[in-house]
Amino acid sequence: MRKxxxxxxxxxxxxxxxxxxxxxxxxxxxxxxxxxxNLRNLASWIGLFGILSLGQCLVIITGGIDLSVGSVVxxxxxxxxxxxxxxxxxxxxxxxxxxxxxxxxxxxxGALVTKVRMQPFVVTLCGLFLYRGIARLVSSDNTxxxxxxxxxxxxxxxxxxxxxxxxxxxxxxxGAAAIVGGFLHLTAxxxxxxxxxxxxxxxxxxxxxxxxxxITAYVLCSLLSGAxxxxxxxxxxxxxxxxFGSFYELYAIAGVVLGGCSxxxxxxxxLGVVVxxxxxxxxxxxxxxxxxxxxxxxxxxxxxxxxxVFVDEVFxxxxxxxxxxx
Amino acid sequence: MKSHWLMVAAMCVVMAGCGxxxxxxxxxxxxxxxxxxxxxxxxLPTDAVPAKPAPSPDSIKVAFVTNNASVFWTIAKAGTxxxxxxxxxxxxxxxPPNGTAQEQQQILQDLVTVGVSGIAIxxxxxxxxxxxxxxxxxxxxxxxxxxxxxxxxxxxxIGTNNVDAGRAAGDLIKKALPEGGKIMLFVGTLEAQNAQxxxxxxxxxxxxxxxxxxxxxxxETDRAKAVxxxxxxxxxxxxxxxxxxxxxxxxxxxxNAVRSSGKLDKVKIVCFDEEDETLQGVKDGHIxxxxxxxxxxxxxxxxxxxxxxxxxxxSAIPPSKQIFVPIKTITPENVDAFKASLLEQTGKK
Numbered sequence: 001m002r003k004x005x006x007x008x009x010x011x012x013x014x015x016x017x018x019x020x021x022x023x024x025x026x027x028x029x030x031x032x033x034x035x036x037x038n039l040r041n042l043a044s045w046i047g048l049f050g051i052l053s054l055g056q057c058l059v060i061i062t063g064g065i066d067l068s069v070g071s072v073v074x075x076x077x078x079x080x081x082x083x084x085x086x087x088x089x090x091x092x093x094x095x096x097x098x099x100x101x102x103x104x105x106x107x108x109x110g111a112l113v114t115k116v117r118m119q120p121f122v123v124t125l126c127g128l129f130l131y132r133g134i135a136r137l138v139s140s141d142n143t144x145x146x147x148x149x150x151x152x153x154x155x156x157x158x159x160x161x162x163x164x165x166x167x168x169x170x171x172x173x174x175g176a177a178a179i180v181g182g183f184l185h186l187t188a189x190x191x192x193x194x195x196x197x198x199x200x201x202x203x204x205x206x207x208x209x210x211x212x213x214x215i216t217a218y219v220l221c222s223l224l225s226g227a228x229x230x231x232x233x234x235x236x237x238x239x240x241x242x243x244f245g246s247f248y249e250l251y252a253i254a255g256v257v258l259g260g261c262s263x264x265x266x267x268x269x270x271l272g273v274v275v276x277x278x279x280x281x282x283x284x285x286x287x288x289x290x291x292x293x294x295x296x297x298x299x300x301x302x303x304x305x306x307x308x309v310f311v312d313e314v315f316x317x318x319x320x321x322x323x324x325x326x
Numbered sequence: 327m328k329s330h331w332l333m334v335a336a337m338c339v340v341m342a343g344c345g346x347x348x349x350x351x352x353x354x355x356x357x358x359x360x361x362x363x364x365x366x367x368x369x370l371p372t373d374a375v376p377a378k379p380a381p382s383p384d385s386i387k388v389a390f391v392t393n394n395a396s397v398f399w400t401i402a403k404a405g406t407x408x409x410x411x412x413x414x415x416x417x418x419x420x421x422p423p424n425g426t427a428q429e430q431q432q433i434l435q436d437l438v439t440v441g442v443s444g445i446a447i448x449x450x451x452x453x454x455x456x457x458x459x460x461x462x463x464x465x466x467x468x469x470x471x472x473x474x475x476x477x478x479x480x481x482x483x484i485g486t487n488n489v490d491a492g493r494a495a496g497d498l499i500k501k502a503l504p505e506g507g508k509i510m511l512f513v514g515t516l517e518a519q520n521a522q523x524x525x526x527x528x529x530x531x532x533x534x535x536x537x538x539x540x541x542x543x544x545x546e547t548d549r550a551k552a553v554x555x556x557x558x559x560x561x562x563x564x565x566x567x568x569x570x571x572x573x574x575x576x577x578x579x580x581x582n583a584v585r586s587s588g589k590l591d592k593v594k595i596v597c598f599d600e601e602d603e604t605l606q607g608v609k610d611g612h613i614x615x616x617x618x619x620x621x622x623x624x625x626x627x628x629x630x631x632x633x634x635x636x637x638x639x640x641s642a643i644p645p646s647k648q649i650f651v652p653i654k655t656i657t658p659e660n661v662d663a664f665k666a667s668l669l670e671q672t673g674k675k
Contacts, residue, residue: 038439045432141546142517145454238427238454242547246424288436294421 003260003312004272010308011279018286032289040160040167046281047169048157048231052248053255053277054173054180054270055224058217060256061184063197063265064113064120066218068105068127069225069252073245075131076102076226077233081144091150095230102226103219105131110215128249136241145237157234169231174274176224181270193217197265254301255280258308279304386415388632389437390625391447393473394425397672398574398599398621402472404671405625413633418442427451427458434462444632446484448472467635471628472621473520474648481635482643484627486619487650488520492527494617494655495596499532499568502594502614506536507567510559512576514547524572524598540566549575556583560593567594568614574599577616581607600656600668608661615657618664622671623651 019031032038052069059066076098083094105127112123159168184190192213195203204210233239259276261268283304287297390406392399399421406417418437422429427450437445444467449455452475459478462468467481474483499509511528513521525542532539540563545551556579559566569584571577577597581604584593595613597604607613627649634642656664 032439032441035439038436041432041435041439141515143451143454145451232428236426236428236431237457238451240426240451243424243426244428246426284432285436288418288420288433289440291418291440294419294423297423 003316004269004275006312006315007258007260007272007275007279007308010304010311011275011282014279014282014286014304018290022290026291033286036165038285038289040165042281042285043170044167044235045284046278047167047171047173048228048235049248049251049255049281050173050274050277051169051176051224051228051231052252053259053273054176055221055228056249056252057256057259057261057268057270057273058180058184058193059120059221060253060261060263061193061197061265061268062214062217063200064214064217065124065253065263066109066221066225067121067124067249068109068131069221069249070245070247071128071131071135071249072102072105072222072225073229073232073248074239074241075135075229077229077244078135078139078144078239078241080230081146081233081239082138084146084150085144091146091153095153098230099223099226102229103223105226106219106222107215109222110218113218114211114214132241132246135244139241141241143238143240145239146234150234154234157231169235172231177270177274180220184270189213189216194266197267199266251280252277254305258305260312279308386413386633386636387418387440387442388415388629388636389418389420389442389445390471390628391420391430391433391437391445392422393430393448393450395421395423401668401672402621402625405622405627406629407625408622409626409629409633413630415629415633415636417629422450425450427455430455431458434458438462438465442466443636444468446471446628446632449475452476452478467632469628469631471624480647482631482647482649484624484631484649485651486520486653488523489527489530490650491598491617491619491653492524492529493531494527494653495524495570495598496528496531498596498615498617498655498657499528499537499570499594500535502596503537503567506538508538508540508563508565509568509570510540510563510566511542511570511572512552512555512580513542513544513572514552514576515544516542521572528570537568545576545579547573547575549579552576552579553583556580557587560584560587560589569593569595571595571597574601574604577601577604577607577613581612585612600664605656605661605665608656608658609665611658615655618654618656620651620654627651 015033019033022031022033056066056069079101080094080098083089083097084091109123109127112118113120156168156172160166161168161171184193192203192208195206195208196210196213200210229245232245255277256268256273257263257276258279259268259272259274261273280301283301284297287300292300390402392402403419406419410417418440420433420437422433430447430450434445434447445462446469448471449459452470452473455475456478459468459475459480463479463481469482469484470480471484474485476483503509511525516522516525529539543555543559545555552575556569559569560583569580571580577595577599578601580595580597584590584595590612595607597613597616598618599616600618604613604616608616631642631649654664
């Protein structure tokens, strides 16, 4: 909880500092960051990337990792686009089929990790190559898109809730976060995820079906990745098989880690992940708003994550020692 | 649980800014207090962004968006710097690190937010980015450079006419094979418009000669395969007289394969673009010539046009809505001068 609080401080401080900077150095009388348009654009991207972080956090809480997220995004969306544009499939068939495929990919990961006892890093690293390769094979490296916007479905990615003009992906993200958060923090199976991540053996001895718990995490992670992939596809409309979705697993992991989840498993909370995922998009946005050269983009993101995790580590150790000394 | 509510409150602060555009405007927003950086600055009421900004001449800000990071764009950046100094405008130079359409979309949105008056972009996949380009074009002056999107509502295109570039390569081939002969083309993929255009130009130029194209080999931008394609050609078609590389890396790939097979004096090479190895090959006399684009001019002319449009000089756009930057033919005679001008443009000595 303290972590999430600290993160809010970081986000607020960052926005405040950058506003001062924008005002003093760029002489913007209206701060661009706070224009409704910018916040809408930002919220939309936060929603899309945030859904990836939600899935990733489930796996990371069990002590695993999913490196295949970006390739799943590419494969699922390219297959869906391929079905719709080349074979004239109805999107109402292609999209659910694509989601089913992503769930099956998760099931496959989970089975390899639990039944064959392969390491999650290895399983999903191979997935990263494998799914990207299949996407390239299927599309013969041709960029694919949906030839036109799909009525009804496109709204999920590019629409806005009328009145407040809140982008739909952001609403979907918050909805998914509420469901995942409720599951994680309020239900017994959700608590089991933490138990498995903290100490798998003692979880098993206390009667938890650890394999089933882990498989659930991988299935949900891939399913959320696939869903986000389809939303990305509808928004971007242009999927180059070689690079669409590349790096996304790392953004997802960065959001989760920044949100206070430990890669050792067993700890983390959804609110932290929501703010963590948002923070990365905010940084990305500020690079352009504050007219920072493109080359420094990764420096800013990497540096901010490092500072966030560093401060968190020092802070939590202090509070632990305070508790110990009392 | 307390912090849960703080987080929710913070989200609300962000959300509040997402409200309708009709918020009242304020002339001078309060300056955030520097001494309290941990307090989120309150969302400031802002004007609805006007459809087309009408900046005063001394505060023109334009943007240049590339399709990836490469030396090509470093040269273009030098061109934007020259125009920047000449026309007294500010230039935002943006490089999408992975060269994806998603990155370009986000960059365009952010640039519109920042309030640039115009954007010059090289769309990675023009046929699928029409919506994204039109959205930006409705708000700012949008031109395409390097890669065109004719079906979008872009105001103008600045770049190479690749059919012309192909014709120039055809002339080089004819000079290299005065008696005629067989040639093989190498390229990443023929799906790309510039590859098709260049091939068409070559075919046009050699139409009335005794030169015959055996085939076109593609490598899907796999550099190793590019070399293997050349090696295979040299072994299976010993009669081949000239090898032609249509994309920048095909030049060095051909040169390396021909060199390792010891046929540098038998097989002629013609290629495109100005990779270091290509220029060295031209200088050493191993490559008959290379056709180069002028990215410096892409940068310079784009910024110049955007600055003119910002001042309302719509007449700067030709009726064809295309400005072709002439290509240059680089042969052993002028390669040194070209290299020198390249170094000067990029500021590297």
